[in-house]
Structure formats: C-alpha cells, structure tokens
Amino acid sequence: MKDVLVIGGGVAGIQAALDLAEKGVKVHLVERTPSIGGRMAQLDKTFPTMDCSICILAPKMADCGDHPNITLHTCSEVTGLEGESGNFQATVLKHARHVDASKCTGCGKCTEACRMKGRIPNEFDFGLRKRGAIYLPFLQAVPRVMNIDSKKCLFLKAGKCGDKQLCKEACERGAIDFDQKDETLKLDVGAVIVATGFDLFDPSEMFEYGYGRLANVRTAMEYERLICASGPTGGHLEVEPSKEHPKSMVFIQCVGARDLRRSPFCCSVCCMYATKEAVLVKEHYPDTECTIFNVDMRALGKGFEEFVERARNEYGVRFVRARPGQVTEDPVTKKLSVWYEDPSSGRVASMDADIVVLATALVPGAGTVELARVLGVELDEHAFFKVTDPLMEPVVSTRPGVFIAGYCETPKDIPESVAQASGAAARAYEVLKRKKGGAANA
DSSP states (O other): OOEEEOOOSSSEEEEEEHHHHHHOOOOOEESSSSOOGGGGOOOOTTTTTTTEHHHHHHHHHHHHHTTTTEEEOOOOEEEEEEEEEEEEEEEEEEOOOOOOOOOOOOOOOHHOOTTTTTTOOOGGGGTEEOOOOOEEEEESSSSOOEEETTTTTTHHHHSSSSSSOOOHHTTTOOOTTTTOOOOOEEEEEEEEEEOOOEEOOOGOOOOOTTTTTSEEEEEEEHHHHHTTSTTTTTOOOOBBBTTTSEEEEEEEEEEBSSTTTTTTOSSSHHHHHHHHHHHHHHHTTTTEEEEEESSSSOSSSSTTTHHHHHHHEEEEEOEEEEEOOOOEEEEETTOOEEEOOOOTTTTTEEEEEEEEEEEEEOOOOTTHHHHHHHHTBBBBBSSSSSSSEEEEEEESSTTEEEEEEEETTTTOOOOHHHHHHHHHHHHHHHHHHHHHHHHHHO
8 A cells, every 4th residue: 555645744734644544554744844743832722622732732743753654754845746646756855954863862962052052033932932053843842853953053054163063062872963965755655635734924014013013012823832831931921121910911803814905814713712812811810901802703613602701701801893903002111002993982992901912814834835836736816725625525635636634725723624634534545545456456
C-alpha cells in the first residue's frame, strides 16, 4: 500500500496522520516550522469547555512524533507534485536545522550559551518574549530538537561568532552541525491531505485602532500568550507602563473581517474566542470590567450559545452591538478610549479601557497561492482551497487524490477541523485501498 502525504502540522494535520497511521498506513507529515502543533499550541484555553489547549494537543503531538508509521518532516515544504491519484511523486524541500536530530536531546544547554540569547523576538509568542539564534520553539515542541535561525546566527551570517562557537562547545552530544545543507526528498505517495491552517490579519493596516502605535492595544492571539501560564508574563495581564492589572478591557470583534476592503468573509470563530477571552479575564481578575463590541453574535456550535449566556449572566461580560470607529489614547494617563455609535441613541459615544483586544480576521496562509499552484488545485475567491461540493464532498479538492481539511478549506473551529481531518483521512484511505485492489486484480 502506498504512503500518504499530509501537508500541515496543526491539529487537523496531526489528526489525519494519526487516523491513517492507526490503519497501518505510512504517513509523511510535512510542516514548514520547526515543530508540529500549529495555532492550537499557542492558545491558552479552548471554548466552550475551557479546557487547557496544550493539555489536549500535547498527547496527540507526542503520539504523532512517536508513531512508527509517521515520519515527520519539519522545517520543510512541498515544492512539487507529479502523477495521478494513487500514484503521486512529491518533492519536499527540507531546510537545514543545523542541528543533528538524531543526536539532539533538547537539553537546552546550547540555548543558554548562545551569544544572541534574549535578543531575537520569538515568533511563537508574537515577539512578546525573546529567544536566541538557537532555540526550541516552545516547551512541548515535537520533535524536541533545537533549531538554528540561519538569518540571525552570527556564525552562519558572518562566518564568525566571537573567539569560539559557544553553542557547539556547550553541546555534549556534538549535535550542532553548521555544515548541514538543505535536502530535497522524493516521496512516492498515493494520496495527499492539505491541512495548512490559517494566518492572522495584520491590524496595523487599520490605523484607526492604533495597533503598533498604542502599547495597550493587543491582538487576540497576543492576548492568548499573555494570559497563558507558560506565556511571557506567566499568565499576568499588565497595563503599560504602570504594570498594574487592568481594571477595564474592551474586545473588538471582526477586525479585518466582514469588511469589503479587506476580508469580506466571516471567520466563524471570532465571536466565541472573544467571549472565551473575556471569561478568562473575569476568572483571573473578577473585578475587571469586560465589554465585547460585536456586529452580531454567531454562536453556531454545540454549547456555544449557552457559553455566551454564561459569560453574560454569570461573569457579567457586557455585549455591545456596534463596530467601533476609532481607538485613541490619553497622552498622559495612557488610558484608551473606544469610540463608537451608541446603538440605543444613535449618537457617538466613547468607552474608556486599560487594554483593548482586537479579534483579528483569520485568513488563508501567505503560502497558500503558491502551494495551490504546486499541487495543481484550485482556490476560491477568498484564497481558500476549493472543494468540489461543500455539502456532499467537503474534503475533495479539484484534483483527484488531493484532499482538504481544516481552516484552509473554509473558516471553522477546532472540533470541526478535527472532524474534517478524519473525513479526509478516510477518503485518502479509500484511494489507497482502491489502488491496491486494482493492482492485485491486474
């Protein structure tokens, strides 16, 4: 039986890989970053159950990394796909980590020795915490192998890092390999599953909300890292520059979404994750006032509407149906003012806040267009991967043998992404069984 190629190491890709591996199928899981886990690994809690996100995800990540039928290709990207359903030849470019994965134990001694330690913004924490040129993306990373940032490493950039290579000397296993080169792999696979997830809309494009200029305006994903116990501040929210806990917080939904100038589609999850984040504030700081500005509430999933009612009635979260037009800052007190049209009076009003959180649009990844070209599949008008029939064939792409799962197909939440991943895995397995049966009959 042929192998299956899964592109994307987020929760959907992990689920698809595990489903196939449990059926005895060999899976190649390709992830462009140094670790699998995707966006779910960056979240603090999941809605509506408020379970710890990494507590749910980490065991699946570990199972994926340890499964004998799954080969992880991190720091990698698919650059070619030839052939037909049941008989593809995929080309994978594996970028050099400059660390020998077979020797590295993830002990972290090299990161402590790095001359660039604490000087480079950590992407996992959206720059809210600093790392060195050699680093582990996050504590639960799989594989637990260090990665050297070739664009920031002094030795790789200039050929010299002080009098000696401190990271190399610190590594007792001899895992640091500055001579490691990029590698091109050729894989024979019977089917392909695409689960590349999403990127985040950059709210600095919307000057009116002050993101990037006002210190106390944060994105929802930045908030997730700040409120998380393993995050940059140990789970404590702080108002700049006083470092005090916020007394009032405002959440603005649909930032960059449902906007004809930017992303005209609804992201499906903003209403719920803004509500979840407001509840988290109230759990951490019960006296903090929380207000959510929303266009309308779209609580579509199981238990979602009940969760919104709990937020309103039990936690005292205030919901205001309005789209704010501007966020301003008092130059002296640094207090923020959110300006909006009061729905009850029709007049312009303002609301003060210590911190404003922007629920930004979740958009197709930056590499989606190029990946679609490489795979020979079509995208819809919003650059999501197109399926042949959203109702009857929700995982079938426009190229036979290539299946789609998760947010990259259309906006959806985690449970829906996982369910679709299992569906894509089942369809991929059908292709392999059909091809095997055909070969046997021949």
